[in-house]
Amino acid sequence: xxxxxxxxxxxxxxxxxxxxxxxxxxxxxxxxxxxxxxxxxxxxxxxxxxxxxxxxxxxxxxxxxxxxxxxxxxxxxxxxxxxxxxxxxxxxxxxxxxxxxxxxxxxxxxxxxxxxxxxxxxxxxxxxxxxxxxxxxxxxxxxxxxxxxxxxxxxxxxxxxxxxxxxxxxxxxxxxxxxxxxxxxxxxxxxxxxxxxxxxxxxxxxxxxxxxxxxxxxxxxxxxxxxxxxxxxxxxxxxxxxxxxxxxxxxxxxxxxxxxxxxxxxxxxxxxxxxxxxxxxxxxxxxxxxxxxxxxxxxxxxxxxxxxxxxxxxxxxxxxxxxxxxxxxxxxxxx
Amino acid sequence: xxxxxxxxxxxxxxxxxxxxxxxxxxxxxxxxxxxxxxxxxxxxxxxxxxxxxxxxxxxxxxxxxxxxxxxxxxxxxxxxxxxxxxxxxxxxxxxxxxxxxxxxxxxxxxxxxxxxxxxxxxxxxxxxxxxxxxxxxxxxxxxxxxxxxxxxxxxxxxxxxxxxxxxxxxxxxxxxxxxxxxxxxxxxxxxxxxxxxxxxxxxxxxxxxxxxxxxxxxxxxxxxxxxxxxxxxxxxxxxxxxxxxxxxxxxxxxxxxxxxxxxxxxxxxxxxxxxxxxxxxxxxxxxxxxxxxxxxxxxxx
Numbered sequence: 001x002x003x004x005x006x007x008x009x010x011x012x013x014x015x016x017x018x019x020x021x022x023x024x025x026x027x028x029x030x031x032x033x034x035x036x037x038x039x040x041x042x043x044x045x046x047x048x049x050x051x052x053x054x055x056x057x058x059x060x061x062x063x064x065x066x067x068x069x070x071x072x073x074x075x076x077x078x079x080x081x082x083x084x085x086x087x088x089x090x091x092x093x094x095x096x097x098x099x100x101x102x103x104x105x106x107x108x109x110x111x112x113x114x115x116x117x118x119x120x121x122x123x124x125x126x127x128x129x130x131x132x133x134x135x136x137x138x139x140x141x142x143x144x145x146x147x148x149x150x151x152x153x154x155x156x157x158x159x160x161x162x163x164x165x166x167x168x169x170x171x172x173x174x175x176x177x178x179x180x181x182x183x184x185x186x187x188x189x190x191x192x193x194x195x196x197x198x199x200x201x202x203x204x205x206x207x208x209x210x211x212x213x214x215x216x217x218x219x220x221x222x223x224x225x226x227x228x229x230x231x232x233x234x235x236x237x238x239x240x241x242x243x244x245x246x247x248x249x250x251x252x253x254x255x256x257x258x259x260x261x262x263x264x265x266x267x268x269x270x271x272x273x274x275x276x277x278x279x280x281x282x283x284x285x286x287x288x289x290x291x292x293x294x295x296x297x298x299x300x301x302x303x304x305x306x307x308x309x310x311x312x313x314x315x316x317x318x319x320x321x322x323x324x325x326x327x328x329x330x331x332x333x334x335x
Numbered sequence: 336x337x338x339x340x341x342x343x344x345x346x347x348x349x350x351x352x353x354x355x356x357x358x359x360x361x362x363x364x365x366x367x368x369x370x371x372x373x374x375x376x377x378x379x380x381x382x383x384x385x386x387x388x389x390x391x392x393x394x395x396x397x398x399x400x401x402x403x404x405x406x407x408x409x410x411x412x413x414x415x416x417x418x419x420x421x422x423x424x425x426x427x428x429x430x431x432x433x434x435x436x437x438x439x440x441x442x443x444x445x446x447x448x449x450x451x452x453x454x455x456x457x458x459x460x461x462x463x464x465x466x467x468x469x470x471x472x473x474x475x476x477x478x479x480x481x482x483x484x485x486x487x488x489x490x491x492x493x494x495x496x497x498x499x500x501x502x503x504x505x506x507x508x509x510x511x512x513x514x515x516x517x518x519x520x521x522x523x524x525x526x527x528x529x530x531x532x533x534x535x536x537x538x539x540x541x542x543x544x545x546x547x548x549x550x551x552x553x554x555x556x557x558x559x560x561x562x563x564x565x566x567x568x569x570x571x572x573x574x575x576x577x578x579x580x581x582x583x584x585x586x587x588x589x590x591x592x593x594x595x596x597x598x599x600x601x602x603x604x605x606x607x608x609x610x611x612x613x614x615x616x617x618x619x620x621x622x623x624x625x626x627x628x629x630x631x632x633x634x635x636x
Contacts, residue, residue, distance in 0.1 A: 048462070048463060051460050051461055051462040051463075052462040052463050052464075053462075054456070054460050054462070054539045055456045055457075055460040055461075055462030055465055056456075056462065057456075057539075058452050058453060058455050058456025058460060058539070058543070059452075059453040059456040059457060059465075059468065060453075061448070061449040061452055061453065062449035062450060062452065062453035062509055062513070062514055063453060063468070065449065065505070065508065065509025066472070066475075066509050066510075066511060066514075068490075069487060069490075069491075069505055069506070069509055070475050070483070070487075070509070070510075070511065071471065071475060072486075072490070073483040073485075073486035073487040073490060074475055074478055074482075074483045074486075076486045076490075077482070077483055077485075077486055080485075080486055085489075129380075132376075133380060136373055136376060136377060139373065141370070141373055141374065141377065143377070144377075147377050147380075147381055148626065149619070149622055150381045150384055150385060151380065151381070151384055152618075152622070152625075152626060153384065153385075153388070153615065153618070154384060154387075156564050156568070156614055156615065156618045156625075157388075157568075157611050157614070157615070158567070158568040158570065158585075158586055158589075158610055158611060158614070159568065159570055159586075160570055160586045160589050160590050160593075160607075160610065161391070161589065161607035161608075161610050161611045162387070164589075164593055164603060164604075164607055165387045165390060165391045165604070165607060166387060168390075168394070168402070168403075168600065168604075169386075169387060169390060171403060173403075173405070174403040174404060174405050174407075175403070176390065176407050179405060179406060179407050210383075210384065210387075214384075215629065218626055218629050218630050219629070219630065221630070222630035222631070242366075242369070263477075267477065267479060270479070271479035271480075271481045271482070273481050273571060274570045274571050277571075278570065278590065292479075292481040292482075295481060295482075295484075295485065296481075296484075296571075299484075299485045299488075300575065305485055305489060308485050309485055309486065312481075312482045312483065312484075312485055313482070315479065315481060315482045316478055316479075316482040316483070319477060319478065319479055319482065320477065320478075323477045
C-alpha cells in the first residue's frame with residue numbers, strides 16, 4: 001500500500017526516495033547518501049517528506065482508532081460537562097448549572113470522601129507491602145521465582161470471582177476470617193465486614209491490596225534490579241549495615257521508580273470502580289460508593305449524562321493534578 | 336481487627352527485608368536470622384495470597400451446606416465433582432466462554448498488530464511531529480477510562496454499535512498500551528540494523544516485517560498475554576455495552592449466575608473456578624513474558 005503514492009516523492013528526489021521503497025535496483029546502481037548525513041537541501045526535504053508519509057502509514061491503524069475512541073471522548077468531556085444531556089437527544093449547553101449542582105451535591109462529596117478514604121489507606125499499605133516484598137525478592141532467597149508467581153496471581157484473577165470469594169470469606173458469622181479472628185477478640189467483637197457501615201471499606205481495601213500488591217511489587221523489583229551491586233559493596237566496605245544500606249543506597253536509587261509507582265497507584269486508587277460495584281454495590285447504604293461509581297450510576301442508572309460528565313471531569317482533573325505534582329516534585333528534586 | 340489484622344504480618348516483610356544479605360561472603364548470625372525471617376515472611380504472604388484460591392476450589396467441590404460451617408470445614412465430606420458437570424446445564428457457560436474467547440482473540444490480534452505497527456512508526460521513523468503525537472498517547476494514558484467512559488459510550492451508541500460485538504472490539508483494540516509497550520522495546524533495537532537494511536534497499540515495511548518483527552517475539556508474546564488477560568477479565572466494558580444475553584462474556588454471565596443462584600454457594604464457587612482457570616493457565620504458561628512485560632512498560636489499565 002505504500003508504493004502507490006511514491007511518485008510525487010520520487011519527483012523531488014528520485015534516488016533517495018527509492019531507498020525506502022522497493023527500488024532496490026536503483027539504489028544499488030547509484031549508492032545513496034546515508035540518510036542522517038547532510039545531503040543537499042532537496043534530499044533532506046525528500047527524506048523528511050518520505051519519513052512523514054511512512055510514519056503516518058505505520059501509526060495510522062492504531063492512531064485513527066485512538067483518536068476516535070480515546071482522544072475525542074476525553075476532549076469532548078470539556079464541553080459535555082457544561083451541557084444538559086439526558087438519555088435521548090443531543091447535549092444542550094447549560095453553562096454552569098452542572099457545576100453549581102455539583103458543589104451542593106451531598107452524595108458527590110461523600111463519594112469524594114470515600115475515594116480519598118480508600119486511597120489514603122490503600123496507597124501506603126500497598127506501597128509498604130509491595131516494596132518490602134520487592135526487596136525480599138531481590139535478595140537471593142530460594143523459591144523466589146515461585147513466590148513472585150504466587151504474589152502476582154491475584155492480579156490476573158477476575159474481579160467478579162475475586163470479589164465473590166472474598167465476600168464469602170468475610171461472612172460475619174461463618175466466614176473463615178471471622179472464625180479466625182474470634183480466637184483473638186471473642187465472639188462478640190468480630191467485625192461485621194461488608195454488612196457494616198464501619199467495616200465495609202476496610203474489607204474493600206483488603207481485597208484491593210491483596211489484588212494489586214503483586215503488580216506493584218513487580219514494578220519495584222524491576223527498579224531494584226537496575227541498582228548496580230557495586231554501590232552496595234562500596235557501602236558495605238564503608239561499614240554500612242543492612243538498614244543503612246537500605247536508606248542510603250536503595251531508597252535514593254529507587255526514587256524515580258517509587259514516584260512512578262506512587263502516581264500509578266494514586267490514579268489506580270482514584271479510579272476504582274469495579275471492585276466496589278461488584279463487591280458491595282456501594283453499600284451498605286452509600287458507605288463504599290466511590291467517585292467513579294457515582295459517575296457510573298448517574299450516567300447509566302439515571303441517564304443524566306451531562307451531569308455525570310461534570311463529575312467525570314473532576315475525576316480527570318484530580319488525576320491530572322496528581323500526575324503534574326509528581327512531575328513537578330520529581331524535577332525539583334533532580335537539581 | 337480490620338485491615339490491621341492482616342497487615343502486620345505482611346508489613347513485617349517490609350521492615351525485615353533490608354536485613355537480607357546482598358552478598359554472601361560472610362554470614363553473621365544477624366544475617367542468618369534475617370534470612371529466616373525473610374523466608375517466614377515469604378511463606379506467610381504466599382499463604383495469605385493463595386488462601387482465597389484454595390478456599391474457592393475446595394468450596395466448589397463441597398456439598399452446598401458445607402461451604403459455611405462453624406467450625407470451618409476445609410475439606411468436603413463427599414467430593415462433589417459433579418458440580419463441574421452440572422454447571423454447564425444450569426448456566427450458559429458455553430456461550431459465555433465462546434464469546435469471551437472470541438473477544439479476547441480478536442482484540443489481542445488487533446492490539447498486537449496495530450500496536451506494534453504504530454510503535455515501529457514512532458520508534459524507527461523520525462518523521463516530523465512524531466514526538467508530539469507520542470506525547471498525546473502518553474498524556475491520555477494518565478486519564479483513567481472511568482473518566483471518559485460516558486462520552487465514549489455515547490459515541491459508540493450514536494453510530495449504532497452498542498450491544499454489538501463491535502463495541503467491545505473497538506473499546507479494547509486501539510489502546511495506547513500496546514503502542515507504548517512495543518515502542519519501549521523497539522527503542523532498544525540498535526538503529527544501525529534498520530539503517531543497514533535501508534541501504535540495502537529494503538522498504539520500511541520490509542524492515543518492520545523481516546528484521547524488527549522477528550526480533551520482537553518475547554515482547555509480542557508479552558503484549559498478547561497481557562491483552563488476552565485484560566479482555567478475558569474485563570467486567571465494566573461488557574457491563575456497559577452488552578445488553579443481549581447471547582453476547583455476554585464470562586464475567587457478566589458469572590455475575591448474573593451469582594445473583595440467580597445466590598444461596599447455591601458451592602455452585603457459585605464452581606462457576607468462579609471455571610472463569611478463573613483459563614486465565615491462570617495462560618498466565619502460568621506465559622508468566623515470564625507477562626511479568627517482564629509489566630516490568631518494562633509498567634503501564635496498564
